[in-house]
Amino acid sequence: MPVAPHIAAVMSSKMSSVIRKMFEEGGVLKKKYGPDAVFDFSLGNPDLETPPEVEAAISRIAGEKTRGCHGYMPNAGYDEARAQMARKVGREQGVTLEGSHVVMTCGAAAALTCVLKAVLSPGDEVLANAPFFPEYAHYTANHGGALRVVPPALDFSLNIPGIQAALSAKTAAVIINSPNNPSGRVYGKAELEALAGVLTAHRKKTGRWVLLIADEPYRDIVYENRTVQAIFPLYDCSVVVSSFAKNLSIPGERVGYIAANPAMGDAPQFVAACIFANRILGFVNAPAFFQRVAAASWDCAVDYSPYTTRRNAIMAVMRDAGYQFAVPEGAFYLFCRVPASTRDGAAKSAGEGIDLAFCDHLKEHLVLCAPASGFGCQGWFRIAYCVPQSTIENCGASFKKAKETW
Amino acid sequence: MPVAPHIAAVMSSKMSSVIRKMFEEGGVLKKKYGPDAVFDFSLGNPDLETPPEVEAAISRIAGEKTRGCHGYMPNAGYDEARAQMARKVGREQGVTLEGSHVVMTCGAAAALTCVLKAVLSPGDEVLANAPFFPEYAHYTANHGGALRVVPPALDFSLNIPGIQAALSAKTAAVIINSPNNPSGRVYGKAELEALAGVLTAHRKKTGRWVLLIADEPYRDIVYENRTVQAIFPLYDCSVVVSSFAKNLSIPGERVGYIAANPAMGDAPQFVAACIFANRILGFVNAPAFFQRVAAASWDCAVDYSPYTTRRNAIMAVMRDAGYQFAVPEGAFYLFCRVPASTRDGAAKSAGEGIDLAFCDHLKEHLVLCAPASGFGCQGWFRIAYCVPQSTIENCGASFKKAKETW
Numbered sequence: 001m002p003v004a005p006h007i008a009a010v011m012s013s014k015m016s017s018v019i020r021k022m023f024e025e026g027g028v029l030k031k032k033y034g035p036d037a038v039f040d041f042s043l044g045n046p047d048l049e050t051p052p053e054v055e056a057a058i059s060r061i062a063g064e065k066t067r068g069c070h071g072y073m074p075n076a077g078y079d080e081a082r083a084q085m086a087r088k089v090g091r092e093q094g095v096t097l098e099g100s101h102v103v104m105t106c107g108a109a110a111a112l113t114c115v116l117k118a119v120l121s122p123g124d125e126v127l128a129n130a131p132f133f134p135e136y137a138h139y140t141a142n143h144g145g146a147l148r149v150v151p152p153a154l155d156f157s158l159n160i161p162g163i164q165a166a167l168s169a170k171t172a173a174v175i176i177n178s179p180n181n182p183s184g185r186v187y188g189k190a191e192l193e194a195l196a197g198v199l200t201a202h203r204k205k206t207g208r209w210v211l212l213i214a215d216e217p218y219r220d221i222v223y224e225n226r227t228v229q230a231i232f233p234l235y236d237c238s239v240v241v242s243s244f245a246k247n248l249s250i251p252g253e254r255v256g257y258i259a260a261n262p263a264m265g266d267a268p269q270f271v272a273a274c275i276f277a278n279r280i281l282g283f284v285n286a287p288a289f290f291q292r293v294a295a296a297s298w299d300c301a302v303d304y305s306p307y308t309t310r311r312n313a314i315m316a317v318m319r320d321a322g323y324q325f326a327v328p329e330g331a332f333y334l335f336c337r338v339p340a341s342t343r344d345g346a347a348k349s350a351g352e353g354i355d356l357a358f359c360d361h362l363k364e365h366l367v368l369c370a371p372a373s374g375f376g377c378q379g380w381f382r383i384a385y386c387v388p389q390s391t392i393e394n395c396g397a398s399f400k401k402a403k404e405t406w
Numbered sequence: 407m408p409v410a411p412h413i414a415a416v417m418s419s420k421m422s423s424v425i426r427k428m429f430e431e432g433g434v435l436k437k438k439y440g441p442d443a444v445f446d447f448s449l450g451n452p453d454l455e456t457p458p459e460v461e462a463a464i465s466r467i468a469g470e471k472t473r474g475c476h477g478y479m480p481n482a483g484y485d486e487a488r489a490q491m492a493r494k495v496g497r498e499q500g501v502t503l504e505g506s507h508v509v510m511t512c513g514a515a516a517a518l519t520c521v522l523k524a525v526l527s528p529g530d531e532v533l534a535n536a537p538f539f540p541e542y543a544h545y546t547a548n549h550g551g552a553l554r555v556v557p558p559a560l561d562f563s564l565n566i567p568g569i570q571a572a573l574s575a576k577t578a579a580v581i582i583n584s585p586n587n588p589s590g591r592v593y594g595k596a597e598l599e600a601l602a603g604v605l606t607a608h609r610k611k612t613g614r615w616v617l618l619i620a621d622e623p624y625r626d627i628v629y630e631n632r633t634v635q636a637i638f639p640l641y642d643c644s645v646v647v648s649s650f651a652k653n654l655s656i657p658g659e660r661v662g663y664i665a666a667n668p669a670m671g672d673a674p675q676f677v678a679a680c681i682f683a684n685r686i687l688g689f690v691n692a693p694a695f696f697q698r699v700a701a702a703s704w705d706c707a708v709d710y711s712p713y714t715t716r717r718n719a720i721m722a723v724m725r726d727a728g729y730q731f732a733v734p735e736g737a738f739y740l741f742c743r744v745p746a747s748t749r750d751g752a753a754k755s756a757g758e759g760i761d762l763a764f765c766d767h768l769k770e771h772l773v774l775c776a777p778a779s780g781f782g783c784q785g786w787f788r789i790a791y792c793v794p795q796s797t798i799e800n801c802g803a804s805f806k807k808a809k810e811t812w
Contacts, residue, residue, distance in 0.1 A: 001672035002578070002617040002643055003679045004527045011682050020685065024480055045478040055471055058695075062468035065461055070656040072451040074430055106512055106660065106689060113688035121410045138686035144550070172408070211408040237408055250476040252694030254512065254660075266407035273409045276417050279426065280544035282519035283512065287693045288658030289464075 018356070019043060019134070019370045026368045033366060039395040041383040042368040044181065044332065046249040048307070048386070053300035054248050057293045070288055075279045076271075077104025077257075077286055081295040088298050089240055089259040092219065093232040101262055103274045104286040107254040108217050110278070111241035113139050115258055116173065117281060118273035119211050120145040124172040129159055130376025131183050131335065133215070136175055145172065149376045156183035156326055156335070158191040160198060167202045173211040174199065178228055179218040179330025182375050182382040186222060186329040189229045196235035203237075209265065212238040217256075220247040221304055222330040223311065236263040239270075244294050246331075247302060255290040306389070307332050313392045314385045321399040334383040335372070339403050355381050361406055365398040424762065425449060425540070425776045432774045439772060445801040447789040448774040450587065450738065452655040454713070454792070459706030460654050463699045476694055481685045482677075483510025483663075483692055487701040494704050495646055495665040498625065499638040507668055509680045510692040513660040514623050516684070517647035519545050521664055522579065523687060524679035525617050526551040530578040535565055536782025537589050537741065539621070542581055551578065555782045562589040562732055562741070564597040566604060573608045579617040580605065584634055585624040585736025588781050588788040592628060592735040595635045602641035609643075615671065618644040623662075626653040627710050628736040629717065642669040645676075650700050652737075653708060661696040712795070713738050719798045720791045727805040740789040741778070745809050761787050767812055771804040 022042035029038045076082060082099035090097040105111040116126065122144030128136050130152040137147040148171075150162040163174065174195070178187040199210045212235050219228045219242065231238050243256030258274050260267045278285070285291075314334050318325055325336040338358045355371035359381055362369055372380035385392060428448035435444045482488060488505035496503040511517040522532065528550030534542050536558040543553040554577075556568040569580065580601070584593040605616045618641050625634045625648065637644050649662030664680050666673045684691070691697075720740050724731055731742040744764040761777035765787055768775055778786035791798060 001670070001675060002525045002615050003672075003676055004525050004530075004578070006527060007524055007679050007682070008675070011679065020481060023478075027480070043478060045474075047474075049473070050471075050476050058468045062464045065456075067455070068451075068453075070456050070658050072429075072449060072657045074433070075426060106693075109688040109690050118413055119408045119410050121412060124410075135686065135688075139688055142548075142687060172410070209408050251478045252476050252691060254690060254693050264407070266409075269407060269414070270409055273413050273417060276413070280541065281548060281687070282515040282541075282545055283689070284515050284660060285658060287512075287660050287696065288656075289695060290693065 018359075018374055022359070022368050022370060025363075029366060037366055039367045039391055039398060041385065041387060042370055044246065044384045044386060045251060046246055046332070046386045047388055048249050048304075050249045051297070051300050051302050054250065054293060054297045057296040061289060061292050061296070073285060073288065075285055076275045077102070078288075078291050078295065081291040084295040084298060085257045085259060093230040093240070095232045095262060097259060097262055101260045101267060101271060103258040103271060103278060104291050105256045105258055105278060106283045106286050107245060107251070108215060108241050108243035108256040109135065109139070110254070110283050111243070111256045111258045112136070112175070112213065112215060113142065113281060114274045114277040114283070115211070115213055115239055115241060116140055116145065117143050117277035118270065119172050121172070123170060125168065125170045127163060127166050127171060127174040128376070129163060129176065131156065131180065131372060131380070132175070132376055133177060133181050134374035152377055156180065156185040158187055158195055160191065160194045163195065164198045167198070167210070169206050169208060171202070171208065171210050173213055175213045175215055177215040179222060181218065181331055182333045182370070182372060183326050183335045184328025184331050184333055185326070186226050186228055192229050192231060192234055199235060199237075209237045214238065214240045216240055216242040217246045218331040220302065221307055221332060223308055223328065226329055228330070232261045232263065236261055236265070238264065244298065248297070250290070253287065253290040255286050255294050307386070310385045310387070310389060310392055313389065314383060317392060317396045317399065318383075321396055321403055323399065323403065332384060332386040334385055336381055336383060338379050338381060339406060341406050342404060343406065352378060354379055358406065362402050365402045367395060367398045367402060424765075424780055428765070428774050428776060431769070435772060443772055445773045445797055445804060447791065447793060448776055450652065450790050450792060451657060452652055452738070452792045453794055454655050454710075456655045457703070457706050457708050460656065460699060460703045463702040467695060467698050467702070479691060479694065481691050482681045483508075484697050484701065487697040490701040490704060491663045491665060499636040499646070501638045501668060503665060503668055507666045507673060507677060509664040509677060509684060510697050511662045511664055511684060512689045512692050513651060513657070514621060514647050514649035514662040515541065515545070516660070516689050517649070517662045517664045518542070518581070518619065518621060519548065519687060520680045520683040520689070521617070521619055521645055521647060522546055522551065523549050523683035524676065525578045527578070529576060531574065531576045533569060533572050533577060533580045534782070535569060535582065537562065537586065537778060537786070538581070538782055539583060539587050540780035558783055562586065562591040564593055564601055566597065566600045569601065570604045573604070573616070575612050575614060577608070577614065577616050579619055581619045581621055583621040585628060587624065587737055588739045588776070588778060589732050589741045590734025590737050590739055591732070592632050592634055598635050598637060598640055605641060605643075615643045620644065620646045622646055622648040623652045624737040626708065627713055627738060629714055629734065632735055634736070638667045638669065642667055642671070644670065650704065654703070656696070659693065659696040661692050661700050713792070716791045716793070716795060716798055719795065720789060723798060723802045723805065724789075727802060728809055729805065738790060738792040740791055742787055742789060744785050744787060745812060747812050748810060749812065758784060760785055764812065768808050771808045773801060773804045773808060
């Protein structure tokens with residue numbers, strides 16, 4: 001059979017795709033037990049309806065039928081879409097961007113993949129502060145790089161001394177994700193300034209410009225009126241990658257973008273490398289139709305208050321069930337500690353694979369969560385609460401039972 | 407600046423993206439001289455309107471607004487889309503496929519990229535018989551493989567002895583593309599049987615199963631009622647990759663598929679590896695909306711007769727202007743020989759870079775064509791005649807002038 005041995009090996013490894021596996025098993029369980037019997041918190045698949053403005057844009061664009069509207073455009077995307085994203089990121093980052101700083105991509109995953117292709121030489125390292133989105137490891141390895149994990153700080157803020165210690169001549173980039181998946185942490189200005197300081201000092205010492213990549217799909221989903229700190233004013237060699245998957249509830253449509261900091265040394269060459277990567281990696285261009293939808297509706301008003309309701313509800317449920325967790329400042333994940341075992345003493349609450357074991361145990365109670373070993377945090381698990389309110393309201397007994405029988 | 411040196415080097419190489427560069431320069435020239443003054447034959451961007459059935463499906467699906475219709479689905483795509491593609495490929499290949507043999511992808515480029523990721527170990531080789539689509543080289547190199555070019559046969563049929571000579575223990579796959587971009591050749595049954603025989607003999611000798619990849623986006627666009635030979639009945643370890651870019655004129659929407667031969671040893675593992683690749687390469691899934699459009703309208707009747715009209719017209723123009731070319735049996739490309747120079751004798755008609763020089767010369771006459779060095783055929787150039795009939799009718803004088811002043 002033709003499958004490459006190293007691919008077969010990665011596929012069969014325990015952590016290859018626990019989240020996706022859980023999501024797909026969820027589908028099977030729902031067919032077996034009925035959708036209301038299964039509490040599926042596995043995947044960050046937004047449950048909020050696509051906003052009416054976006055639906056209106058879809059209908060309008062479907063009706064336009066302009067000649068060539070489904071054809072190829074430049075690999076970087078439509079000029080109009082790039083210009084609109086420049087407005088968006090300019091507003092968020094407080095600096096002026098042109099469309100030429102933007103590349104439209106097949107979602108934030110593609111954006112990240114293209115940026116990493118542009119900057120990685122084989123053997124280079126990318127730093128990620130735990131907890132982090134597990135796919136970063138694949139996106140880095142695809143281009144011959146290696147993800148170097150910086151251990152989590154106790155409060156899930158940036159571990160600045162850890163980052164400082166991990167930087168080397170091989171470091172090509174640092175990825176940050178705020179609001180953070182899975183911890184819900186929104187990084188503050190002081191810690192980001194400290195990060196910028198560390199990277200600048202590293203540049204002075206080694207001559208290497210480390211790219212700071214801000215992965216921001218959750219920027220709009222924050223609680224208690226927080227704002228997400230802009231990174232462009234703090235550090236020149238930086239780039240934002242994002243999408244409309246989470247804020248406009250269109251993750252299946254694969255539309256996102258790369259926006260380079262105009263202050264970056266030789267930004268045009270960096271953007272050209274990202275466009276080149278978009279082409280040669282086989283993305284070619286972001287989907288034409290949804291580029292137009294995003295350009296038309298990115299700044300529509302969206303009511304995220306259901307996420308606040310759900311967040312408060314799931315926190316109450318988990319508090320009541322006796323679990324410990326981090327209070328989310330943004331995004332829609334509750335990051336919880338695997339409880340100490342009530343059967344065999346506390347031994348079960350630590351050690352390798354404990355979160356995988358606990359999530360398997362939860363699954364026996366028809367509760368699907370993501371174990372956090374893949375996020376770089378053994379002993380934790382993630383609840384994606386972008387689900388119907390009823391799922392949250394009804395899951396408490398199962399979480400309790402799972403804890404009691406653990 | 408953060409761009410990796412090897413990426414900067416590839417980008418600045420002459421052959422990095424001649425076709426795309428030509429396409430994007432065409433946009434600039436059209437702004438400068440007016441769209442009617444520029445004869446843009448650079449890119450395979452279909453000029454036929456999207457079929458009415460497809461437009462109707464787009465409008466209908468835009469109106470459906472099913473809950474979660476823009477959300478994530480399994481990485482392999484919607485079950486319904488996979489089932490429809492299984493019907494399509496089953497009909498084309500004359501064998502029974504299930505949806506489980508299909509992976510929906512972001513276009514044929516993504517399909518090819520995922521298949522290559524699934525099968526390539528670093529250092530492996532992929533064979534392509536010249537002329538071939540230049541992006542194959544990037545799609546192979548992305549995963550640490552190398553494209554090994556088999557020299558063209560004189561009539562652009564498969565060079566069976568050349569393939570036989572190029573096979574080695576490192577060969578992971580052979581890519582064929584019929585109807586061929588750029589030669590327009592449709593490979594016959596006898597030559598494909600011979601290819602299957604060579605690959606089977608190689609397996610017996612070395613134990614290595616070479617994957618035969620049929621890249622078939624032009625399958626429906628053939629002349630004189632030709633049909634494209636099925637490969638599944640001829641060779642078990644084979645896969646079809648395709649899209650709706652060319653036959654339904656929606657290249658910008660990025661929807662395509664992988665369909666594995668059910669007779670392949672361990673086909674489920676191969677499909678699983680392709681799904682895994684689709685995820686970890688950052689594609690995640692094919693765009694949700696256009697998966698539904700493709701599933702609903704893939705077998706609509708399309709009138710390709712305008713391509714016949716254009717083919718006959720461009721052949722008449724080029725014959726009249728004194729150029730030599732291959733008569734296209736399918737697709738929408740006219741593959742032409744760089745003429746002998748009329749100024750400095752015949753010396754100019756051969757040698758490295760001659761087709762790049764001639765395409766630069768054509769550009770001075772506001773005619774944009776793709777030089778064929780990147781396709782593995784020095785001394786040739788490609789006319790993509792998927793353009794308005796008027797462009798073909800009015801380009802003759804410029805082609806003549808270009809030849810006279812060469």
